[in-house]
Amino acid sequence: MIEVELAESRLPVVATVAVLGSGDPLADLSGAGAGLAPDWVTALRPTGKTGEVLAIADSDYAWTLGVGAGRPGDWRAAGAALVRTVNTRLAEDDEAGRRVPRGLQVRLPETMEPEAAAAFVLGVLLGGHRYTLRTETPPPSLERLRLVTATEEASAELAAAVTEATRHAEATALARDFASVPANIKNPPWLAGQAEQELAGNPGLRVTVRDEQWLEAKGFGGVLAVGGGSATPPRLVEMAWRPRGVTGRHLVLVGKGITFDTGGISLKPAEGMHWMRTDMAGGGAVIAALRAIAALRIPLRVTGLVPLAENHLSGSSYRPGDIVRHYDGTTTAVANTDAEGRMVLADALGYAVRHHRADLIVDVATLTGAMKATLGVRTGGLFASEDELAERLLAAGEYVGERFWRLPFVEEEEIDLRAGLADLNQAPGGPGGIAAAMFLREFTGGVPWAHLDIAGAARAEKGYDEVNIGATGFAARTLVKFAGELAGQTGSRRTTGISRSVRR
Known part of the structure; x- marks a missing residue:
């Protein structure tokens, strides 16, 4: 720098x-x-x-x-x-x-x-x-x-x-660097180790790496299914920022950490697959945001969760037609192994709700190609359960120069989400970005939640403004600014308008 x-x-x-x-x-x-x-x-x-x-x-x-x-x-x-x-x-x-x-x-x-x-x-x-x-x-x-x-x-x-x-x-810059590392170096254990190294030395910030045995014992079925086809096992990076003397609201940031995405059995086309080293850009943004939040000493309890897996093709890959049980007990019928991001996020979201008792959740992921087709390569998609939460994130992004566009939930699509043998249909068709967001919503337990789909904005094939060719680091500074603005409001959730509510 x-x-x-x-x-x-x-x-x-x-x-x-x-x-x-x-x-x-x-x-x-x-x-x-x-x-x-x-x-x-x-x-x-x-x-x-x-x-x-x-x-x-x-x-x-x-x-x-x-x-x-x-x-x-x-x-x-x-x-x-x-x-x-x-x-x-x-x-x-x-x-x-x-x-x-x-x-x-x-x-x-x-x-x-x-x-x-x-x-x-x-x-x-x-x-x-x-x-x-x-x-x-x-x-x-x-x-x-x-x-x-x-x-x-x-x-x-x-x-x-x-x-x-x-x-x-x-x-x-850190999020860019993480996403730029080639996948022959950047497997889940490597990236988990880098997170430990980069976040070390910050008083009040603790990093814990969970291995595949722990994930199996705790029932992280989505992470294990996606990572099952790879020679390198999955990991969960768990980061806890606990500034001394700070109580109150608990923000949990969740980032998709697919270190390389072949698509699995639902194999991707060869053209452009080299960019899939950046499919952990959301997870990289969360790791980088936690480091910055600690460096700025933001007075807010923040937890970061990054499920790491490599979606590979082998005899042990998960299959279309499989039924997967997630951390919170929900079952999902797999329709497309290339819709792997929502599988790992589902486990982490359930863990945020049940184990960490989050008051507020924001997840960020390179989730759907539909988002790139809809919003292009300079704008991220935003879904939110509450209007004020959406407004805060949009304002944070605008301040730091990252543009988001809020998109709706289409409740009529829910019938397809629930069709089939399992509780949920992983890829029900219809509007891809919206369907993925609605799938993730099922794991948030009514906690105020926002989903940032950065599939288009996470990588750039040509430079513009402050963005250089390659991984962009998109969303990292929005998360930091959002946490800072949230910490600036005192009192209960009632005073902010962001309240915990049960959707059904």
């Missing part, structure tokens, strides 16, 4: 960025604040549009940066564009044997809002994030970002927002 600092003065020897909005006069760039020579401004004629980065002179590390209308989204996109442009220049100069400075300073506008500053930092940190297994030495990249504020008061006001944004960026 790039090191970010706030300061009240500009250093004369550090590379400088001058900020310009789409409606700002060019004369502002040659003022005392920006400190750019008038002839440079005249020669460049920057427009100030979002993400426009112009080098002021070939021999100097000085730039203009356009932030458009100056909304948080503009600042986030501008930050990512800036770091990519600077890193490209650094690599070119290093290759040519020229001087390569690793620091950059940006003079922030006097009217800079904390939300915009947070967005800018997020864009810089994530736009500059890299994951690679290549053996050559990576090219040089930006290491330090100095944000120059107008006054000491402004600096203090922005500090908390920058710290929070840094933790959000770290969570997203």
Whole structure:
């Protein structure tokens, strides 16, 4: 991660960025604040549009940066564009044997809002994030970002927002890294071990890994069925954040952790299957969110549950037509072994309700291809049992730059969900994303619950804004922001509007 600092003065020897909005006069760039020579401004004629980065002179590390209308989204996109442009220049100069400075300073506008500053930092940190297994030495990249504020008061006001944004960026980067690791390395025991390692050293945060013997003894039939076809056994990662002196509501986050998904007997097409190393993106987001929640010392009891399994094809794979009994005793008739995510989540949701006595549950998963077809690759689907819960998650996502769209339950589809030999039909047909959400709802016990389907947004085949090609880390920072906002409300569930209720 790039090191970010706030300061009240500009250093004369550090590379400088001058900020310009789409409606700002060019004369502002040659003022005392920006400190750019008038002839440079005249020669460049920057427009100030979002993400426009112009080098002021070939021999100097000085730039203009356009932030458009100056909304948080503009600042986030501008930050990512800036770091990519600077890193490209650094690599070119290093290759040519020229001087390569690793620091950059940006003079922030006097009217800079904390939300915009947070967005800018997020864009810089994530736009500059890299994951690679290549053996050559990576090219040089930006290491330090100095944000120059107008006054000491402004600096203090922005500090908390920058710290929070840094933790959000770290969570997203960790979730990206987890999802990017190839499946020949990332099997369930490996990822469980990485979760232990990454979350170690945080007072109040405990990680427990449950093995296949424990899962069998406790009746995690869905996890065992999905993982039964693999040479590597399944795991359950259980994370408990218990800040000292904090009681009250208990939030449980549940993440799908399929380390690779062949589809099992219901085999997927070969085209695009390599992306299935990212099918644990929801679980990675939950692990990363727990680390950030602990780092920010959010005063809220939070538990993270990540059922890990590899959905493979072998003589021990589960089959269409099998009947599986889940942790809470519910039986499911398997129709499609490629609908494996809901099978493992069903066990974890039941465990959240019965064992952890959750007051509120949010699950996140790359669950259905229908979600990608419906919402594309930049938006996650959101289902929620209560309106205020949905509104809180939508607001959290909007603040951190992750867009969700709320989708409905279609109660008329429930008759197909309950048809057949077992309590539930795993894949009843109809609208795929909605059917999957309604299946999961059966395991929530009437506890306020939301389901985030990130099948489209979890991976990117081309970059945009702060997102780079590959795993995106989508939803990790939304979970962190949501937990923080939830912790900011005191009193009983009644005061928040999020109450425990029985659906039937």
